[in-house]
Amino acid sequence: MECARLWPSCSHCSVLEKDLAPQKGNVFYDVRKTWTEKGIGMFPDEERVSIEKGCKLLEKTVSMTICEAIIQYGRRDAEQRALDRYRRTMFFDPTLKIEILNLRAARMDTRDILQDLQDVANGIQVTHAADSLKAAKAQKKARREAAKKQRIRKVEQMLLTHGWNGLDDLWRRRAEKLLDDQRIDELHLQWKAAQAQTPLEETQIRLF
Secondary structure, three states: OHHHHHOOOOOEEOOOOEEOOOOEEEEEEEEEEEEEEOOOOOOOOEEEEEEEEEEEOOOOOEEHHHHHHHHHHOHHHHHHHHHHOOHHHHHHOOOOEEEEEEEEEEOOOOOOHHHHHHHHHOOOEEEEHHHHHHHHHHHHHHHHHHHHHHHHHHHHHHHHHHOHHHOOHHHHHHHHHHOOHHHHHHHHHHHHHHHHHHHHHHHHHHHO
16 A cells, blocks of 8 residues: 555556556445434434445555555555544544445446445435545535635725725735726726715715
8 A cells, every 4th residue: 555655656566576557446445334323302312324435545546456456465454544544533432333344446436326225225324435525525616716706805895995096015916816907997997986976975065
């Protein structure tokens, strides 16, 4: 596993004494979690079971030769490495039990839909690591987009309040980064129109 991390693009393995296959893949495994969910009031404690399928052991894809060697010669170390990822969670929940299942070398993870349905029918919560990763990426993207929109609103408000000439260098750089020239000109014109209207309103107030 250390070789796979340090030299993921080698074409020959001196440990195995063989050339590495050009096809790349990963070592996949499933995680079965069993824990006790505390009951509330009159409801008793309940044992819960979940399985996350298609977890990746290696951070990057490597030659299938390496993946198969990990399964053949380093299965115990691979299972321990996968288990170590849950040590912290197990420390905070003494009822939690982790099992590493179905360790396998493959170019890509495949799903057994019938087995998933059977697990669900048996009361097991089934998730797939690829789906969890996709959802996490989508949430991260949504947070980035929301933060960007907030920064844009702030810059636009500064332009409407102070005009382009009233901004310091920092806010000008932010405006140039977040807005195009047309939008900056539009907001600056709105600021100028507001400035031209303000003296008239003040004169009317003084007359009244």
